[in-house]
């Protein structure tokens with residue numbers, strides 16, 4: 086299936102693309118002091134060979150295209166710079182085709198169009214939005230599909246003309262994942278990541294919330310730090326977020342690890358002895374995430390902490406994402422309340438993890454509003470303050486700061 090060009094042969098003599106860079110040009114030019122993408126005046130169809138009818142057709146389409154691009158930018162909040170790429174990317178954005186678009190289509194229809202192209206992976210529709218994302222295995226595959234369909238009439242869609250752009254999938258949370266048929270295959274794609282639901286019971290969760298998490302949260306006691314809108318409390322050993330290290334004396338928490346958290350450590354160690362070993366887990370951070378808050382992508386300091394980190398989630402679910410700079414992969418893991426996530430091996434050292442600061446998560450195409458979520462992150466201390474992993478991009482072993490600490494401790 087190759088779409089027919091939407092205009093007559095005479096117009097096809099125009100240099101490609103037919104609507105030259107309208108979208109990109111339009112969206113690159115932002116007027117100062119407005120939140121909206123502003124678009125330049127429409128290009129004139131000035132080919133003197135064109136009939137009046139063809140000129141009208143051209144202008145009508147140019148107008149439609151501009152409106153679709155503007156709507157997309159507005160709905161996605163790209164007021165500064167639209168996320169379109171001039172280079173081929175594995176993700177295509179169908180700017181004017183979605184649930185809410187005029188002449189909209191459903192996922193099956195779109196899938197049947199794109200699955201005819203090599204490398205097609207999946208269609209991601211966004212509820213209530215007039216655009217759709219289509220993922221391919223790679224940019225080269227996506228390029229072939231775009232060349233065949235962009236600005237062409239699509240016979241399967243009542244001859245609708247599609248406008249298609251490349252986007253970087255990491256700019257859109259709901260694009261992040263590849264297709265995983267089950268949670269096991271998803272976990273297998275992030276080596277060293279272990280995930281277990283119902284790690285604690287409902288009554289244990291309630292006890293942890295009442296006695297540890299809610300404890301003094303509204304009281305501006307010294308114990309709580311606020312970073313990126315989330316509240317943090319440390320036990321036993323504190324973490325200095327500015328220096329990205331443990332051990333800064335003014336921040337050392339003098340609070341012992343409560344028994345109820347100690348119990349979690351023992352349980353996790355007995356369930357996963359291979360991953361957690363017999364290390365001493367003596368750095369605990371309790372964190373509250375109000376809706377809209379998150380934690381930037383990061384790999385926990387390699388030189389501050391030991392080989393394994395684990396996270397117990399409480400109260401409400403949240404989407405955590407894992408990003409692998411070496412392969413540009415992104416994997417989403419919906420962390421359910423009462424679950425346990427263990428980051429060991431590659432998941433600990435070679436992947437970054439993070440939680441986007443937003444008010445909802447997209448779960449299988451549905452928007453789920455966020456609510457308050459708590460977490461307990463448990464780590465051991467890397468006593469040597471040294472790391473020889475194979476991920477220099479994520480490793481702090483050679484930073485001047487870490488070298489200085491080693492020197493000062495004569496390590």
Ligand SMILES: O=C(O)CCC(=O)C(=O)O
Pocket residue numbers: 370372380385396438460461462
């Ligand atoms: O709250 C979480 O689930 C993750 C926390 C985390 O990654 C960290 O504190 O380093």
Ligand SMILES: [Fe+2]
Pocket residue numbers: 383384385438
């Ligand atoms: Fe972390």
